[in-house]
Amino acid sequence: MSGKIERLERFVDSFSKWLNWVAGVGLLAMLGLTIADIFGIKLAQAGVPFFRPIPGGIEVVAFLGVVVTTFAVAYTQVLRGHIRVEFVVMRLPPRVQSVITAFIWLLSFILFALLAWQSFEYGLSLQAKGTVSMTQRIPFYPFVHAIAFCCIPICLALALECFKSVRKAVRG
Amino acid sequence: MSPVTIGLIGIGVLVVTFLIGMPVGFAMALVGTAGFCLLVAPDAGLSLLARDFFSNLSAYSLTVIPMFIFMGSIAYASGMSRRLYAAGYTIFGQMRGGLAMATIAACAGFAAMCGSTNATAAAMGRVALPEMKRYNYDDSLATGCVAAAGSLGILIPPSTIFIIYGIMTEQSIGKLFIAGVLPGVLLAGLFIIVVVILCKRNPNLAPGGLATTFKQKLAGLAGVIEMLILFGLVIGGLFLGWFSPTQAGAAGAFGALLIGLARRQLTWKSFLFAVKDTLRITCMVMIIVTGAIIFGHFMAVARLPLVLSEWVGGLPLPPMAIMGVIVLLYLVGGCFMDALALITLTVPIIYPVVLVLGFDPIWFGVIIVLVTEMGVITPPVGLNVYVIKGVAEDVPLETIFKGVLPFLAALLVAVGILMVFPQIATFLPGLALY
Numbered sequence: 001m002s003g004k005i006e007r008l009e010r011f012v013d014s015f016s017k018w019l020n021w022v023a024g025v026g027l028l029a030m031l032g033l034t035i036a037d038i039f040g041i042k043l044a045q046a047g048v049p050f051f052r053p054i055p056g057g058i059e060v061v062a063f064l065g066v067v068v069t070t071f072a073v074a075y076t077q078v079l080r081g082h083i084r085v086e087f088v089v090m091r092l093p094p095r096v097q098s099v100i101t102a103f104i105w106l107l108s109f110i111l112f113a114l115l116a117w118q119s120f121e122y123g124l125s126l127q128a129k130g131t132v133s134m135t136q137r138i139p140f141y142p143f144v145h146a147i148a149f150c151c152i153p154i155c156l157a158l159a160l161e162c163f164k165s166v167r168k169a170v171r172g
Numbered sequence: 173m174s175p176v177t178i179g180l181i182g183i184g185v186l187v188v189t190f191l192i193g194m195p196v197g198f199a200m201a202l203v204g205t206a207g208f209c210l211l212v213a214p215d216a217g218l219s220l221l222a223r224d225f226f227s228n229l230s231a232y233s234l235t236v237i238p239m240f241i242f243m244g245s246i247a248y249a250s251g252m253s254r255r256l257y258a259a260g261y262t263i264f265g266q267m268r269g270g271l272a273m274a275t276i277a278a279c280a281g282f283a284a285m286c287g288s289t290n291a292t293a294a295a296m297g298r299v300a301l302p303e304m305k306r307y308n309y310d311d312s313l314a315t316g317c318v319a320a321a322g323s324l325g326i327l328i329p330p331s332t333i334f335i336i337y338g339i340m341t342e343q344s345i346g347k348l349f350i351a352g353v354l355p356g357v358l359l360a361g362l363f364i365i366v367v368v369i370l371c372k373r374n375p376n377l378a379p380g381g382l383a384t385t386f387k388q389k390l391a392g393l394a395g396v397i398e399m400l401i402l403f404g405l406v407i408g409g410l411f412l413g414w415f416s417p418t419q420a421g422a423a424g425a426f427g428a429l430l431i432g433l434a435r436r437q438l439t440w441k442s443f444l445f446a447v448k449d450t451l452r453i454t455c456m457v458m459i460i461v462t463g464a465i466i467f468g469h470f471m472a473v474a475r476l477p478l479v480l481s482e483w484v485g486g487l488p489l490p491p492m493a494i495m496g497v498i499v500l501l502y503l504v505g506g507c508f509m510d511a512l513a514l515i516t517l518t519v520p521i522i523y524p525v526v527l528v529l530g531f532d533p534i535w536f537g538v539i540i541v542l543v544t545e546m547g548v549i550t551p552p553v554g555l556n557v558y559v560i561k562g563v564a565e566d567v568p569l570e571t572i573f574k575g576v577l578p579f580l581a582a583l584l585v586a587v588g589i590l591m592v593f594p595q596i597a598t599f600l601p602g603l604a605l606y
Binding site: 020023024027028030031034035037038042058059061062063064065066068069070072073075076079081082083084085086087088089100101103104107108110111114115118119121122140143144147 | 219222223232239415425450453458459
């Protein structure tokens, strides 16, 4: 049993790490596009030929915002990077601590499971309606589906945390 | 049950979920969704969750957050914190308490490139604490001054808290940034005065360092010049209306990248570290902001902000007294809650009250930041103190908290000065060219 859990843990770890690199590419693309857009705008204003603002630059940068956060969300959880108030729980006996942490990871799991389900449905409705961005006509739905997809590794990571806390509580 | 009662119960449940250790962003999103489901309809609440996540994460106005965080991370990875400290050392080093003053000055300089308190404290702590230890500085003074001066990170622009406050209240981020400059300089000055007073009272706290030559002073200035160029580009660009906030952040990150490459300090490894660091902090901040937006929607349908502002507006008290109470509430809240969570949670509720009382929104933003700075150094949830504890592992937490106290007094004095002279915060934004 514990061997399977460790294998799952390793899988969640490397899966979320990979997704984190996708977020990293999104971040660099965001920086590159914004800089290119600044040069395009300023040089075009100065009358330099061939330079112009990136068409729909702002829209693309905004969509990259979805990539940067959602693809990093699971790895941030693996690193325990989501801010928590720990000073109250830390003062409780270890067994009570484990019960409480199992409960909070269960609640967190429920949140991301709901988000996955609702984002998937929302994505389908946007796809059916054909909703696209104003200037570049970029469809919205792939980004909403990306949110749903990125909920999978964080749900797995949270379920693992919950399981480990339950095990700790039972074993004492 | 009335919507207001459900709203109040929601706040109670949220505080409980915080205290049992649920990540604050997750807690706000979950309680907000549950509250909305209860007050409006289950379908509406669930679909709000997905819609708020997508609309918030795909908002162009929020892309400013990763850009400024990236700028700070690259500035650190390029060794700018080390060079700023070296510059501070050449100026103050030989004075009694000079290393502590150099640390405060360098924190103020690094704050001009970095928008977070804990990143500033961590960056300067790693550089300054070993030096102060070498010169036999008192642990309490050494750690206390970095923890406190690190909090300048959110007052001197760029600032994550100003960005989030600006987005939540629809105020200009550029004007908020500029509003933080003079209070930031004032506060850094007050911190230095604290060091002078402490050293006068007990000269053993901080012995003087070695004197530096004119040539060394000149070399040290290089660290200041690169900071001033970057600050001038980013904040000057915002001030003159050249850049949108996102563009200013990107220009800053790109500038820091170029400085790091030109100085051959930025390696591939440290660049990857900066990317990973940026992703982790951005994700943490964005999830809290998204959670707060969902919770804010729940509060809005519960009509709490409206009821509260009507009630406070009708109180037979002068506005300044009510502001005093608000500051006190933030101070107490800041002791127990993470600063970002406190701001995102309370601003939608308190801001209408502030407007009803007739206060300047930009000035209030500065006050909020000052109070937040106190929150990051007060026990038990003083994030900066924990960051410094991470750097100086051998120093007990109590010693750091004790060291922070005199600087806390300086922060209170700064709030008092800004209440009496609001112009310190509102003068520069009034000159902005937009």
